[in-house]
Amino acid sequence: MNYQKIVKTIFSMGFLLLTFLVFHETVMAQDSAYFIGPRDVLSVTVYAGGEEQLKVRMTVTARGMINVPFIGSLKAEGRTTSELESLITKPMATDYFVNPEVNVNILEYHSLRYYISGAVSSPGLYEMRSKTTLMRLIAKAGGVLPDRGNLAYILRDSTEQIAKGQNVEKLLSHKEPKKANLKKLLDEGDMSHDMPLQSGDVVYIPLEKAMKAESKIYVEGEVRSPGIYDYRPGLTALNACIMAGGFGRFAAPNRTRIIRKRNGRQKIIRIDLNEVKMGRIPDVELKPGDMINVPETWL
Known part of the structure; x- marks a missing residue:
């Protein structure tokens, strides 16, 4: 096997593993600042007089709304759990309970969705608990394959099309992708090429043979x-x-x-x-x- 390719593979795998370990704690630490979004599943519990008065499970609608008993429709999208607790507590205290305590928990995270395909170990749809970057998504997908190419294509607002059965390469013919230099990012460790991703992004990493100069x-x-x-x-x-x-x-x-x-x-x-x-x-x-x-x- 080519010596340079061995070094490249070992460096890439080691670098990805290190990145995953470093960012794991960061991602978990960010959960408290997570902004609720569509399709997230919430649990709302109200305590008053030392007893549980209300406990409901609800899914945030596509428009970012939830329907809370006694109160009605509220905008949940874009708020943290703490902000939503305060929003619910005020009308509960005014009209229904004395000194209520409201707890909002996120049972399922669904609003931050990313899709990755091509030369990675585990391609597919990933739902994250916080905004992510190209490097983190690659790590989540198990890292790149040894024969990956040196470019990653990023398509904005495309996970829904993938979910409906659209082919990634077909999407590339209709949308202008952003490009990330994987040689710089993975082989040289240049984190300036670790592009921030947006919910709905599709990442495609072609195999090396599709990216050669004769292509x-x-x-x-x-x-x-x-x-x-x-x-x-x-x-x-x-x-x-x-x-x-x-x-x-x-x-x-x-x-x-x-x-x-x-x-x-x-x-x-x-x-x-x-x-x-x-x-x-x-x-x-x-x-x-x-x-x-x-x-x-x-x-």
Whole structure:
């Protein structure tokens, strides 16, 4: 095995383990400052006169509301448990009980959701107790695989699409991802590349073979900036033409060709990118090495 690859793997695994141990206590310490969100499950208990007067279990609605007996609808989203206890205590003390004590506990955390896939040990959906970072999510997913690539793609507000069965690579063709340099973060320990994540983020880490230098696409013909461009998972023919500056004045997008070479054989895919732009037909997802040719109009 390549010596450098052994060192890289050992460093990455050790660094991830250290990060997980360091951040474990931090994450748990942050629970008290957790802000309640949609889908969280709460327990509300009211004590008065030395006895338990009320105990209810409730789920925060998609709009961030809960329905408390005696009081009615309250906004729970964005509040800590302490803030919600104070909000409930005031009307309880005014109209129902003498010196009530209100306890709010979070039974299930569901509002902070992140999805990670690709070259990690345990890809999937993760629900966290506090806001997280790329490094923490990778650690939660068991660390990266030895043959991971050097980039991570981050898609905002995308966990719902994944939950509905959308493919990550398809999402990449419709959204512009943020990119994180894993070589800097994992191999060199540069924490400035540990990007903060937002609830709803999807993280995709391709395998190394999909990220090699030869993973390029070629755009030629009647586009404003023909040339060689980096391939990324989910890239489509129309998006590639947009990357190349858009269509030229004499372009005929309706006769676009995609030339694909595999195992010494050439395949030509014809596509009308005018129809794609108008949403009438689906775009074609590209493969590394594809060449897109936009011909001139016959007029």
